[in-house]
Amino acid sequence: MLNACQQPNWVVTIDGSGTYASPRSCDLTGDGVKDIVLGTGGSQEWESSENGVVAIDGQNGKVLWKVPCRNQIVGSPVFLDVTNDEVDDVFIGGRSAQFFAIDGSSGKLLWEYKSVDIYQSRNDTTVLNFFTPQIIADQNQDGLDDLLVAYGGYVNARPWEDHRPAGYLMIFSSANGEIIAKAPVPDGKETYMSPVVWENDVYFGTGGETIAGNFYQTPISDLLDGEIGEATVLLSGKEKGFIAPPVFTDLTDDEVPDIVVNSYEGTTVALNGNNHVVLWKVSLGSGYETHAQPAFGQFIGDATPDFFVNYGKGTWPEIEVSYQVLIDGQTGQYSILDSLGSLQYASPITVSTVNQNSEEVLLPINIFTETGYARESGYPVKALQVQLRRFDIASGTNSVFYQVSGSNLGSTLLLNDLNADGTNEIVFIHNHNPYSFFEHTGLSIHCLPAADYYSNQKQYVL
Numbered sequence: 209m210l211n212a213c214q215q216p217n218w219v220v221t222i223d224g225s226g227t228y229a230s231p232r233s234c235d236l237t238g239d240g241v242k243d244i245v246l247g248t249g250g251s252q253e254w255e256s257s258e259n260g261v262v263a264i265d266g267q268n269g270k271v272l273w274k275v276p277c278r279n280q281i282v283g284s285p286v287f288l289d290v291t292n293d294e295v296d297d298v299f300i301g302g303r304s305a306q307f308f309a310i311d312g313s314s315g316k317l318l319w320e321y322k323s324v325d326i327y328q329s330r331n332d333t334t335v336l337n338f339f340t341p342q343i344i345a346d347q348n349q350d351g352l353d354d355l356l357v358a359y360g361g362y363v364n365a366r367p368w369e370d371h372r373p374a375g376y377l378m379i380f381s382s383a384n385g386e387i388i389a390k391a392p393v394p395d396g397k398e399t400y401m402s403p404v405v406w407e408n409d410v411y412f413g414t415g416g417e418t419i420a421g422n423f424y425q426t427p428i429s430d431l432l433d434g435e436i437g438e439a440t441v442l443l444s445g446k447e448k449g450f451i452a453p454p455v456f457t458d459l460t461d462d463e464v465p466d467i468v469v470n471s472y473e474g475t476t477v478a479l480n481g482n483n484h485v486v487l488w489k490v491s492l493g494s495g496y497e498t499h500a501q502p503a504f505g506q507f508i509g510d511a512t513p514d515f516f517v518n519y520g521k522g523t524w525p526e527i528e529v530s531y532q533v534l535i536d537g538q539t540g541q542y543s544i545l546d547s548l549g550s551l552q553y554a555s556p557i558t559v560s561t562v563n564q565n566s567e568e569v570l571l572p573i574n575i576f577t578e579t580g581y582a583r584e585s586g587y588p589v590k591a592l593q594v595q596l597r598r599f600d601i602a603s604g605t606n607s608v609f610y611q612v613s614g615s616n617l618g619s620t621l622l623l624n625d626l627n628a629d630g631t632n633e634i635v636f637i638h639n640h641n642p643y644s645f646f647e648h649t650g651l652s653i654h655c656l657p658a659a660d661y662y663s664n665q666k667q668y669v670l
Contacts, residue, residue: 217269217633217655217656217657218268218269218654218655219269219652219653219654219655220264220269220270220271220652220653221650221651221652222248222259222262222650222651222652222653223649223650224250224251224257224259224648224649224650225248225249225250225251225257225259225648225650225651226248226249226250226251226252226280226639226641226647226648226649226650226651227246227247227248227249227280227281227618227619227637227639227648227651228280228282228553228617228618228619229246229247229248229281229282229283229284229618229619230246230284230554230618230619230620230622230637231244231245231246231284231619231622231635231637231653232244232245232246232284232285232286232287232622233245233266233622233624233626233635234285234287234296234298234312235266235295235296236263236272236295236296236312236313237265237272237313238294238295239267240627240628241265241266241267241626241627241628242266242624242626242627243263243264243265243266243272244263244264244266244622244635244653244655245261245262245263245264245285245287245298245300246261246262246264246637246653247260247261247280247281247282247283247284247285247300247302248260248261248262248277248280248281248651249277249279249280249281249282249302249303249648250277250280250648251647251648251649252646252647252648253279253280253303253363253646254279254304254326254330255279256276256277256278256279256326257276257277258274258276259274259276259277260274260275260276260277260278260281260302260306260308261274261275261277261281261285261298261300261308261310262274263298263312263315264653266626266627266633266655267627269653269655272315273314273315274315275308275310275315275317277302277306278304278306278324278326279302279303279304279306279326280302280303281300281301281302281303281306281308282301282302282303282337282339282618283300283301283302283338283339283340283341283357283402284300284340285298285299285300286298286299286300286340286341286342286343286355287299287312288343288352288353288382289312290309290318290352290382290383291311291312291313291318293313295312295313296312297309297310297311297312297318298310298311298312299341299355299382300340300341301337301338301339301340301341301357302337302338303337303363304324304326304329304335304337305321305322305324305329305335305336305337305338305359306320306321306338307320307321307338307341307357307380307385308320309382309385318385319384319385320385321338321380321385330363330364331364333362333373334373336359336360336361336362336373336375336376337359337360337361337363337400338357338358338359339357339358339360339400339401339402340357340402341355341356341357341380341402342355342356342357342402342403342404342405343355343356343382344356344379344405344428345428347379347381347388347389347428347432348381348386348388350381350383352381352382352383353382354379354380354381354382354388355379355380355381355382356377356378356379356403356405356410356428356431357377357378357380357402357403358375358376358377358378358399358400358401358402358403358412359375359376359377359378359390359399360373360374360375360376360393360398360399360400361375361398361399361400361416362398365398367417367418368418370419372397372398372419373398374392374393374396374397374398375392375393375397375398375399375400375414376390376391376392376393376399377389377390377391377393377399377403377410377412377431377436378390378391379428379431379432388432389431389432389433389434390434391430391431391433391434391435391436392435392436393412393414393424393436394414394422394424394436394437394439395414395421395422397414397415397416397419397420397421397422397449398414398415398416398419398421398449399412399413399414399415399421400413400416400449400451401413401414401450401451401452401453402453403453404453404454404456405428406456406465408427408428408429409425409426409427409428410425410426410427410428410430410431411423411424411425411442411453411454411467412424412426413449413450413451413453413469414449414450415445415448415449415450415472416448416449416451416472417448417449417451417472417497417524418448419448419449420444420445420446420447420448420449421444421445421448421449421450422441422442422443422444422445422449422450423441423442423443423444423450423454423469423471424436424439424440424441424442425439425440425442425484426438426439426440440484442467442479442484443469443471443477443479445471445472445473446473447473448471448472448473448497449471449472450469450470450471450472451472451499452469452470452472452498452499452500452501452555453469453501454467454468454469454501455467455468455469455501455502455504456468456481457504457513457537458481458513459478459487459512459513459537459538460480460481460482460487461511461512462482464481464482465481466478466479466480466481466487467479467481467484468502468504468515470498470500470501470502470517472497472498472499473496473497474491474492474493474495474496474497474498474519474520475489475490475491476489476490476491476498476502476515476517476535477489477490478537478540487540488539488540489540490517490533490535490540490542492519492521492531492533492544495521495522495523496519496520496521496531497519497520497522497523497524497527498517498518498519498520499552499553499618500517500518500552500553500554500555500556500620501555502515502516502517502535502555502556503515503516503517503555503556503557503558503569504516504537504558505558505560505567505568505569505601506560506567507534507567507601507602508534508536508537508601510538512536512537512538513537514534514535514536514537515534515535515537516532516533516534516535516545516556516558516569516599516601517532517533517535517556518530518531518532518533518552518555518556518571519531519533520550520551520552524551525551525645525646527550527551527552528550529547529548529549529550530547530548530549530550530551530552530573531544531546531547532544532545532546532547532548532571532599532606533545534601545599545601545604545606546599546606548573548575548597548606549573549574549575549595550574550575550576551574551617551645552571552572552573552574552616552617553617553618554571554572554616554617554618554619554620554621555620556569556570556571556599557569557570557571557620557621557623559623559632567601568598568599568600568601568602569598569599569601570596570597570598570599570621570623570634571596571597571599571621572594572595572596572597572616572619572621572636572638573594573595573596573597574592574593574594574615574616574617574645575592575593575594575595576590576591576592577590577591577593578590579591591613591642591643592613592614592615592641592642592643592645593611593612593613593614593642594611594612594614594615594616594638595608595610595611596608596609596610596611596621596634596636597609610636610654610656612638612652612654613640613642614638614639614640614641614642615638615639615641615642615645616636616637616638616639617639617645619636619637619638621634621635621636622634622635623635623658626655631657631658631659632658632659633655633656633657633658634654634655634656634657634658635653635654635655635656636653636654636656637651637652637653637654638651638652638654639651640652
């Protein structure tokens with residue numbers, strides 16, 4: 209549902225596919241324009257697809273190449289040139305033990321973790337999922353940076369099953385996929401959090417939507433012997449775990465980044481980066497959850513970064529409503545900005561105006577609307593629409609600037625100057641099916657000119 213004047217730079221549609229992954233950008237063609245790489249999959253989980261990883265020309269939306277998958281690719285890509293052709297190659301993970309290295313120029317598969325028969329893997333407790341990798345310093349002295357990634361999550365586990373396969377942290381050689389290290393997480397729990405590396409330390413989480421877990425810190429070197437014996441527990445969940453990665457920003461004005469992390473059970477905690485003492489903790493109370501990272505920015509007006517968090521009220525996947533919350537980074541005091549939408553995994557992003565001192569937030573919101581009544585039941589029929597909303601924190605208002613039928617369940621927006629002309633583009637993904645979050649009929653990738661769509665021709669920068 210767009211106004212006549214609202215036309216994107218380009219839109220590409222991929223039929224029979226869906227995604228929960230977030231796009232990233234990198235120039236794969238050498239034309240000076242960043243291209244888009246996205247993990248996708250078939251119409252539902254466990255379905256193979258020719259559209260596992262898709263690369264899109266940032267100039268015109270043309271499909272550059274695609275790599276098939278045996279199950280959904282849920283991680284975001286990272287980029288590193290290992291073929292020495294001056295074009296970055298692509299590293300990305302997904303369900304059913306899929307972890308790919310792809311030639312960025314051609315889309316040729318350079319290596320993969322291992323080939324698994326999907327029909328045999330459903331009950332195989334060693335076949336878990338890869339999430340978003342991190343590039344780390346060279347670990348095997350071959351002159352190339354290497355890859356750290358979480359491997360965990362047994363899809364056949366029922367919500368009430370407490371005993372699940374342990375998750376792992378793994379280090380791969382970027383050159384050939386050799387496993388440099390594979391270490392189980394210290395508490396033997398499952399893991400879904402993409403690990404984050406800060407300097408020489410790894411921050412990672414365990415537990416999930418129904419299983420309690422912990423948030424840890426350990427040196428990278430601790431993984432190399434196949435055990436994680438030096439890890440420090442920074443936080444523990446009471447009933448649920450830690451899924452969304454942490455963010456790092458200085459809250460104490462000591463030039464040392466502090467750590468802010470969401471637990472799945474609906475709390476946001478700030479830790480002092482020097483000693484890991486809790487600076488503040490925010491919780492709306494029992495019955496809230498969040499899959500997503502917080503967005504930080506200068507929202508309130510002082511020098512300390514503040515935080516925008518999207519919480520869901522309910523229990524996955526039955527989220528009644530989402531709450532958009534602003535947290536004062538200095539005090540931990542919070543205020544509820546609005547209650548909009550339903551289930552949402554995507555993280556909010558922050559944008560700054562060139563000529564203003566305040567920062568704002570962009571977030572896709574999934575809205576159910578009544579479209580009529582079913583003849584058989586007489587009950588209302590509800591359809592999904594996804595709205596791109598701009599939260600103007602300074603004025604306390606929010607507005608819709610783009611809206612389409614369908615949903616965006618887990619694709620965080622990409623805001624980037626793709627063609628290096630000084631103005632940003634917004635890359636937005638939506639799944640087409642207006643009646644289900646989890647059964648897909650197709651997806652579209654939209655490239656929107658931020659100056660036209662976002663705020664009255666103003667120029668925005670990250």
